[in-house]
Amino acid sequence: MRLADGYDALLFDLDGVLYRGDRTIEGAPETVAALRASGHRIAFVTNNSARTPEQVAAKLTGHGVVADEAEIVTSALATGELLAADGGSAYVVGEAGIREALLEAGLDVIEGEPAAVDVVVVGWDRDLTYAKLRTASLLVERGARLVATNADRSFPAPDGFWPGAGAILSVITTTTGVEAEIVGKPHPPLYEAAVRRTGGRQPLVIGDRIETDIAGAVALGWDSLLVLSGVTSPEDLGASPVRPTYVADDVRALLGDLARARADANG
Numbered sequence: 001m002r003l004a005d006g007y008d009a010l011l012f013d014l015d016g017v018l019y020r021g022d023r024t025i026e027g028a029p030e031t032v033a034a035l036r037a038s039g040h041r042i043a044f045v046t047n048n049s050a051r052t053p054e055q056v057a058a059k060l061t062g063h064g065v066v067a068d069e070a071e072i073v074t075s076a077l078a079t080g081e082l083l084a085a086d087g088g089s090a091y092v093v094g095e096a097g098i099r100e101a102l103l104e105a106g107l108d109v110i111e112g113e114p115a116a117v118d119v120v121v122v123g124w125d126r127d128l129t130y131a132k133l134r135t136a137s138l139l140v141e142r143g144a145r146l147v148a149t150n151a152d153r154s155f156p157a158p159d160g161f162w163p164g165a166g167a168i169l170s171v172i173t174t175t176t177g178v179e180a181e182i183v184g185k186p187h188p189p190l191y192e193a194a195v196r197r198t199g200g201r202q203p204l205v206i207g208d209r210i211e212t213d214i215a216g217a218v219a220l221g222w223d224s225l226l227v228l229s230g231v232t233s234p235e236d237l238g239a240s241p242v243r244p245t246y247v248a249d250d251v252r253a254l255l256g257d258l259a260r261a262r263a264d265a266n267g
């Protein structure tokens with residue numbers, strides 16, 4: 001039996017799984033195509049809230065991985081779904097992906113320096129300013145709900161680590177003493193939104209980062225495949241208390257033997 005055959009929804013992380021920076025990971029395009037051909041439902045799941053689904057689909061397609069915009073589930077989209085029920089006004093510290101997702105979810109995104117809003121949404125923002133942090137903090141002090149797309153401490157850039165959404169969020173939580181609701185991995189809302197999107201019932205999470213991708217799957221009681229084509233080394237895995245269901249060098253294992261990947265996970 002092939003590893004992927006026991007699951008009807010495959011939730012793929014992106015960087016470190018399908019590509020690494022500008023480099024396509026070997027076998028990723030062919031593997032995704034073969035899984036599609038065998039009827040698996042696929043979602044591409046990312047904590048990055050800056051890019052729109054259209055931009056993410058274009059990046060994947062550039063790597064030869066065929067992706068439909070409707071299969072992309074970003075933490076910005078999941079944040080929009082989370083907030084759609086209550087609606088209201090929002091102040092955003094973040095980029096185009098969040099703004100677009102909130103507008104589509106029916107929220108009123110307020111620019112400038114509003115006196116009050118219903119919710120402050122924080123994500124990765126490469127145009128961050130002190131004025132934005134000040135406005136966001138004041139709004140939270142005045143009672144706005146604080147929601148973060150994700151709490152990634154850093155963003156792995158080609159020249160090193162840049163401050164991530166979590167680092168930005170920490171300025172506001174430190175200032176206000178208010179804890180944020182977090183949407184992205186390892187918290188459940190993003191994964192739950194992704195599975196809803198696929199309509200599947202038996203999800204398998206495929207990721208390269210133990211503390212987000214795999215820990216998020218474990219928290220929901222879902223199976224996971226850790227691939228070693230990204231940030232995690234076998235030594236990292238050995239030192240971690242979090243155990244994936246399967247371990248493999250890369251995504252090609254999805255088409256490989258189930259027993260083999262399970263055995264590798266058990267060392």
Ligand SMILES: [Mg+2]
Nearest residue numbers: 013015016208
């Ligand atoms: Mg990754």
